[in-house]
Amino acid sequence: MQGLSEQVLRWVTDAVGGGARVAAVTGLREGANPWSLRFEPAGRVEAAVLRLGDPADPDHCHRFATEVAALRVAGDHHLPVARLIATDLDGAAAGVLAVLSTVLPGHSRIPSVASAERLQGLGATAAALQAIPLTPRAALPLRTRSIANVDFAAQRREKGTTALLTAAEQRLQQLPMPAGPTVFVHGDLWFGNTLWSGDRCTGVVDWDCAGAGSPGIDLSGARFDAALMFGLPAAEQVLEGWQRAAGRRAEQVAYWDVVAALGTLADMAFCVPALHDQGRPDLDAGLLGQRRDAFLRTALGRLDVDGQ
Template identity: 35%
Template sequence: MSTGQTRPGPYPVDDDLVRRLVAGQFPQWAGETVERFPSGGTVNAVYRLGDGMAVRLPLTAGGAADVTAEQEWLPRLAPRLPTAVPEVLGTGKPAEGYPWPWSVHRWLPGENPQEGAPGDHVQLAEDLAGFVAAMRSITLPGAPRAHRGGPVASLDAQTRAAIEELRGIPQEGVDCDASTAVWEDALRAPGGGGPPVWLHADLMPGNLLVDGGRLTAVIDFGCMGVGDPACDLFPAWNLLPAGAREVFREALGVDDATWRRGRGRTLSQALIALPYYRRTNPAMARNARRVLRAVLEED
């Protein structure tokens, strides 16, 4: 995603295509029901396949590499993590005019966490910290570089362009001067040059599943790889209220410099997303607004 640019539209995927793909490559599941699962995501289409499976198909060429990476790495990561992650049951190939690899996963129960939903946010913060800590402890060789996992400065041009774009959209009410100050503070924060660690790198609410306020699963590992540990601090501002945010930080033992980089990275993602999605994806735009409020209101 890059502000001010357009991308090719998503590949047209429908129920009939999914049925043909499944029947042609996994005949044992040909009789299962197929139903599109509503999602605010923009990279993949997800379909329920019967009661216990999901079909995940990239909508863009860029998403195809993510599927291949998940097929390779998820089986190796899963036994090392305290939280359920997608289990690949089938690796689909291009067919029926559909041009990219795709996957069949076991269905994971739970719901995406919602802003203001009742629940024990402290326990959720501890669950999230446990997942992030487990990711960081992984030492599998040959890891890919995480998307967004490089130096904070690599995001500078996009972030500043998004701030200037938002200056021209006053109805959004974004404090662009305050956003610039937080971003420049992140650029000044030392660190980020140490040994890279394993990251999910996209811990947005839409990629988390909860039940009764507890984290039950983490999904969509398309951005995973190694990089700056600040990249997995997104939930602090994407999801957690202030008190639980501190629990998350303390449980991970995050130092001041890493926290500043994490805050800046989270701000950058929201700044870029808001003008890009404000007219096309209400869920993504709504989350971006909430993140901007959380970051700019933090002491």
């Protein structure tokens, strides 16, 4: 069956039980891993999501341990996340690292125009995470930025950068990282990792960058994504939703906005395929670069005004 070995299929059917077999497989990210599975006969489990490890990724063992630990924390706090059905974190049974989980309602396709309700909903989702205190631990380590497993600064040094990105890096080096208690962070909170029914967020997925860190990581990550998808004013709607749900003003927003914008390469073409896969073929590297730079310039300007 498409993309799945017989060993993986046996592991899945054993986990589901009830004599069910995998009747259909659909790739959820650019036609590949993770996989949506449908079972027949539909008994205890009608459908599931299967995430498989990538042996080419030297960090995939840690990423899978993080995914599982994060889903457990999120589930314990009644966040809209999938329930774990089975895990194989050493690949002994499935032949590859594997996590099988329930299916959440909604979809992750990104509209070309977002309502204020949807933008504020993304902010409220980030606020729900910051309400969970979390001390760093092995599977949920300290995070100081989104997508912590990718060294964007090193890649920019190798592939080329811009004067604006260089100036932003230098500005951050002059500032201490904001102090404060650590909370539960998703670590890659953008519209493509959330599920929606209308303007209501029904789920948060892809937890392999999760950990403990500042609330600003997810807030500014969501703000930056909104600015990329819909333009600079959208970021302020995300902030409004966060502050309304959190019941307080967000702190150090400009600092974390700069951090979020630096989680990119000079050429924004690297993220175009994922955005097209999420239903936004109108976005190209040029437009994304313009929106990234506008967001970053605004954040740097606010840093100067605030004296940070």
